[in-house]
Amino acid sequence: MKKCVYLLSSIVPLLLVSCHKDDDEYQPVDPFANTKAAFGDNIDPDNLYNYAGQTVPGYITKDNSGANPITxxxxxxxxxxxxxxxxxxxxxxxxxxxxxxxxxxxxxxxxxxxxxxxxxxxxxxxxxxxxxxxxxxxxxxxxxxxxxxxxxxxxxxxxxxxxxxxxxxxxxxxxxxxxxxxxxxxxxxxxxxxxxxxxxxxxxxxxxxxxxxxxFDSKYDAGRAVAGNDGPPFANFTQQENQGKDLFLRPPVFNQNGQRINGGVGCAGCHRIPEFDIDPAAKNNGLIATLRGIGTDMGNTRAPSLRNLVKADGTLNGPLMHTGQFATLEDAIAHYNVITADGNTNIDPRLIPGGNGQKLNMTQQEVSALVAFLKTLDGANVYxxxxxxxxxx
Incomplete structure (x- = not known):
């Protein structure tokens, strides 16, 4: 008599059979028995979620996967x-x-x-x-x-x-x-x-x-797909949102004292559209505080994408900056509105025009418009x- 154990699995392409002489029973062995016990239907090796083939808009060109592509x-x-x-x-x-x-x-x-x-x-x-x-x-x-x-x-x-x-x-x-x-x-x-x-x-x-x-399911993405580029007003944006987009995109024009006299506010110089990723050459953003409030922390030069800063109801997905000290988008914008560079040896030169900390002199209307635009970057599916x-x- 033989006892044959069948191993049915996507791990190996062939059907493996182990035979013993004690009886003629055939007992399948599940190679994912522990996985199924731990996760139930949440993980099905034969019906995987689509991670590798997700749709990415054609205007998104950056990809840092390198030699480790998603599978x-x-x-x-x-x-x-x-x-x-x-x-x-x-x-x-x-x-x-x-x-x-x-x-x-x-x-x-x-x-x-x-x-x-x-x-x-x-x-x-x-x-x-x-x-x-x-x-x-x-x-x-x-x-x-x-x-x-x-x-x-x-x-x-x-x-x-x-x-x-x-x-x-x-x-x-x-x-x-x-x-x-x-x-x-x-x-x-x-x-x-x-x-x-x-x-x-x-x-x-x-x-x-x-x-x-x-x-990539935000209001911004819907508008960008139709417009073809970021320059023109987006048809699905309000006038205020389009004003905010223009402010975000256009660089400011400063006088010799670092006062903005024309142009936008230049956010895109570091937070680059359409990925809204941080420029690798960016240096410190003028915030040198520490989370603990002791000493200085000037080595921070990276930032996450600006997408999904807020939820659909307008609430933040958490406080902003490495210190978590800003509780609103308006607070973060106020930081950039008046930059103090004293003692900061690693500040980004784009924030100190002519050697002076920038003063964007934003009006309340401009602040509100920029906030409105930043809120268009929120998608729903990721949550x-x-x-x-x-x-x-």
Whole structure:
């Protein structure tokens, strides 16, 4: 008598049969048994969400994926890793604890809570991180790629606690921990062909998931698709929104004292349309405060895309800047309206025309118009799309 075990799986292209001599029963072995037990219908290896083939408007040309393009399998594994509290030393914190889908993958708290304290800077939104010419990440650009960035919070003592210092376990301990979890044995084999877990594999999967988070269903995108370029008024915009767009696009004209005497306010010089990504050459934006209010923090030169700053009801997706000190768009605009450059050795030269801190002298009408335009950059789908949601729920 033979007992044959059938392995039916998308992991391998062939039907594998293991036969034993005790009986004639045929017992199929499910290679995703642990995955199904953990996630139910939230993850179906045979019916994956579309991460790799999402529609991207033709006018979006920047892409920092490099040698790690998005795949449906890789992003699915990345989604699990992103939401898994097992990546923290005490099983309480995941990437999603600070980057919350309902807030455009940011945090409404000024400082996010980790396993051993709070973050040193406000949590940056993760919208459209793929569509940027800037390949460095974090406010101070200390990560040279998104891949490197993904595990740096895991290795941080305060955030996720696998630093290998201050009594923490090491990242190698995390790899052993994940290797003992059944669904990771299955998912890493499915994605990489072997259940071996490495930091590089974790980084690639997380980066693919984060890059998949995109937002192009805004009022701005609807207008841009019809207009063909950003210059003319958009037919679907109000007069106020078009005025704000013009102010955002046109550079200011300054006198010798740094006072604006004509032109727009020049936001697009650093926040470049249509991706609204930060210019890689940008330096400090004039804000050198720290989140703790002690000392200075002049090394911050990166910013997230300006898309999805606000929700449909106009509320912010979290306070603004690395300090989280601005609670409204008007507050942020007021900062740029009058720039003080004293003591800032890293300030962007575009903010100090003629060596003086810029004074845009914006009227209330101009401020309101610019706010109205910035609100057109909000899309709706990113807040609710299941493929970016928590697979453990």
């Amino acid at each position: 449906d399998k890789g992003a699915t594994l990345g989604r699990v890793l992103f939401y898994d509290v097992n990546l923290s030393s005490d099983n309480t914190v995941s990437c999603a604890s600070c980057h919350k889908q309902e807030h455009a993958f940011s945090d409404t708290d000024v400082a996010s809570t980790g396993v051993n304290g709070t973050t040193a800077r406000h949590t940056m939104r993760l919208i459209n991180t793929r569509f940027s010419a800037e390949t460095h990440f974090f406010w101070d650009e200390r990560a040279v790629s998104l891949e490197q960035q993904t595990t740096m919070p895991v290795r941080n003592h305060g955030e996720m606690g696998f630093s290998g210092e201050n009594g923490d376990q090491s990242f190698d301990d995390l790899i052993v921990k994940l290797g003992n979890i059944g669904y990771y044995k299955e998912l890493f084999t499915w994605v990489y062909g072997t259940e071996e877990i490495t930091e590089e594999k974790i980084q690639k999967a997380l980066a693919q998931f984060v890059r998949s988070i995109q937002s 609710t799309d299941v493929k970016w949601g928590n697979p453990f729920k």
